[in-house]
Amino acid sequence: MDLEDIRKHYERMSDSQLILVLTTNARGIRPEVFEIIEKELKKRRLNPNLLDGALAQNKEYSLEEIESYSELLRELPCPICKRKELKLNGTIRYTVTSFIVFTSASAEPIIACPNCLDKKNNNAMIFTVFLGWWSIPWGFLKTPLYIYRNYKAKKENRLKESNNALIAFVLEHIGEIETYKQDEKMLSYIIENYEL
Numbered sequence: 129m130d131l132e133d134i135r136k137h138y139e140r141m142s143d144s145q146l147i148l149v150l151t152t153n154a155r156g157i158r159p160e161v162f163e164i165i166e167k168e169l170k171k172r173r174l175n176p177n178l179l180d181g182a183l184a185q186n187k188e189y190s191l192e193e194i195e196s197y198s199e200l201l202r203e204l205p206c207p208i209c210k211r212k213e214l215k216l217n218g219t220i221r222y223t224v225t226s227f228i229v230f231t232s233a234s235a236e237p238i239i240a241c242p243n244c245l246d247k248k249n250n251n252a253m254i255f256t257v258f259l260g261w262w263s264i265p266w267g268f269l270k271t272p273l274y275i276y277r278n279y280k281a282k283k284e285n286r287l288k289e290s291n292n293a294l295i296a297f298v299l300e301h302i303g304e305i306e307t308y309k310q311d312e313k314m315l316s317y318i319i320e321n322y323e324l
């Protein structure tokens with residue numbers, strides 16, 4: 129696509145499509161395209177930080193930089209219990225559910241306070257013990273593995289620093305975090321949205 133086609137492509141998007149692309153799917157946008165995006169945002173009077181969010185997805189980060197993004201999330205109230213005393217961190221909730229003809233295994237990231245993270249991993253283990261094992265072969269084989277993964281993830285829930293699950297979440301959502309870094313409500317929305 130030449131630049132004119134790209135310009136038209138963005139022009140045809142609705143505001144919500146454009147926001148979604150810029151905050152979550154802007155990896156690999158060519159440098160010369162950012163000027164087009166900037167003009168499109170101005171024309172629509174959309175939040176100019178959306179451009180920063182798109183740029184953020186195309187940068188390399190040092191550990192300190194990632195840490196400063198993750199601190200923004202860690203200071204938020206817990207999306208589950210709403211408390212603010214403990215700094216938030218991340219975990220992965222691993223579950224296996226067996227149905228009559230198939231087994232579904234999932235790994236969902238969760239950002240919350242350490243107490244709520246522990247509860248999520250515990251519940252996932254109980255859930256998997258009861259609902260995971262009985263389908264042969266996958267339910268039976270995956271159940272102990274997924275229980276072990278919750279157990280392992282749980283060990284990182286009370287780390288003082290940002291744990292691996294949180295860092296992975298930050299990298300995955302860097303465009304959204306950069307765009308809304310001064311907007312606590314939106315940051316809360318980003319972490320809440322992935323809490324199940």
Ligand SMILES: [Zn+2]
Pocket residue numbers: 206207208209210211240241242243244245
């Ligand atoms: Zn909590």
